[in-house]
Amino acid sequence: xxxxxxxxxxxxxxxxxxxxxxxxxxxxxxxxxxxxxxxxxxxxxxxxxxxxxxxxxxxxxxxxxxxxxxxxxxxxxxxxxxxxxxxxxxxxxxxxxxxxxxxxxxxxxxxxxxxxxxxxxxxxxxxxxxxxxxxxxxxxxxxxxxxxxxxxxxxxxxxxxxxxxxxxxxxxxxxxxxxxxxxxxxxxxxxxxxxxxxxxxxxxxxxxxxxxxxxxxxxxxxxxxxxxxxxxx
Numbered sequence: 001x002x003x004x005x006x007x008x009x010x011x012x013x014x015x016x017x018x019x020x021x022x023x024x025x026x027x028x029x030x031x032x033x034x035x036x037x038x039x040x041x042x043x044x045x046x047x048x049x050x051x052x053x054x055x056x057x058x059x060x061x062x063x064x065x066x067x068x069x070x071x072x073x074x075x076x077x078x079x080x081x082x083x084x085x086x087x088x089x090x091x092x093x094x095x096x097x098x099x100x101x102x103x104x105x106x107x108x109x110x111x112x113x114x115x116x117x118x119x120x121x122x123x124x125x126x127x128x129x130x131x132x133x134x135x136x137x138x139x140x141x142x143x144x145x146x147x148x149x150x151x152x153x154x155x156x157x158x159x160x161x162x163x164x165x166x167x168x169x170x171x172x173x174x175x176x177x178x179x180x181x182x183x184x185x186x187x188x189x190x191x192x193x194x195x196x197x198x199x200x201x202x203x204x205x206x207x208x209x210x211x212x213x214x215x216x217x218x219x220x221x222x223x224x225x226x227x228x229x230x231x232x233x
Contacts, residue, residue, distance in 0.1 A: 019055075020044060021102045024095045025075055031153035033082045034126070036068070037092060039101050041076045048112055048133040049199075049227075052076070052105035054088065061087040066201075066227070067106065068129040070136030079126040079156075110199070110227045118142040118193040122183050122210055124202030125149060127229045128157060131201070135160040144192055148183035148202070184209045200226040 022040040029035055046052075048071060051064045065078040083089045095101060110130055112119060115138045121131040123145065131145050135157075144165040149155055150172040158166055169179045169186050179186050183206060198214055200207045207226040214224055 019102060019104050021100050022076070024097055024099045024101055026097065027093075027095055030079075030156045031151075034154055034156065035080050035082060035093060036077060036156075037080065037095065037101075038069075038075050038077045041069075041074055044076070044106075046071065046106035048137045049108060049110035049130045050106035051108045051110075052078075052103045053107075054078070054092070055102040055104070056088045056091055058087075061091070063088045066108075066110070066129040066133070066229075068132045070133060073136065079129045079132075081126055108227075110201070110225055112138065112141075113197050115141055118144065118196040119199060120144045120146070120192045120196045121199045121201070122146045122187065122206070123148070123200075124183060124206050125154070125229065127202030127227075129201075130199070130227070132157050132160055134199075142193070144196070146183045146187060146190070148206070152178065182206070184213070187213065197223045198225070200224070202229050204228040 020042045022042055024037065024039045026038040027035065046067055049066065051066050053062050053064050055062050065080060067076060068079050069075060069077040080089055080092055082093050112134060119134065119141060121134070121143065123131055128147055134141060135143055143161060145161050146167045146169065147155065148169040148171065152170055152173060152175045155168050167186060167190065169181055169183050171182050174180045187210065198219060200210050207228055211224055211226060
């Protein structure tokens with residue numbers, strides 16, 4: 001899902017943002033080119049679904065990432081896909097334990113409305129990050145996840161979700177026992193609670209298609225949240 005980068009104006013998102021600098025605690029490659037970066041949490045509170053703006057070494061290299069850690073975790077985590085010729089991700093991939101990382105936030109509105117209602121999450125790629133934060137923050141939440149990836153190796157964090165509510169989809173290889181195709185192919189055959197809220201996170205084309213499909217099913221706009229993820233360069 002490459003996308004032309006539009007200038008990101010943090011001042012439009014939050015007023016008088018604070019800048020934090022924290023040491024990296026861990027850098028883990030979950031699959032080829034897919035990373036989980038963990039860093040120290042300062043005096044910093046956020047809501048599940050919030051983003052932070054991570055600073056690059058030069059102006060124009062800053063990028064937003066959704067927080068994947070839980071609200072009560074003593075650290076912050078993000079997920080990212082390495083873009084070898086990108087502006088920021090090669091810098092992130094070069095970070096090691098103890099190195100500083102600077103960021104601003106939190107901001108965003110991709111939030112859980114009511115922990116007492118079921119939540120259906122449809123994600124592609126690293127768009128799973130907010131779903132992981134939801135699961136870690138609300139262990140009793142009736143959370144369903146439809147996760148689309150290209151290869152089996154990219155299916156991460158399955159242990160965070162109840163097996164009966166976890167629906168992986170693989171588009172570029174056939175794996176026995178797993179659905180072959182996109183999330184938009186799998187969704188029509190699945191059923192979910194009538195009172196569920198829907199959260200769409202990942203490729204913009206998926207969000208557009210899924211929103212149209214949900215509206216055809218009679219799901220009100222107020223119960224659908226969407227957040228596009230891009231391969232920022």
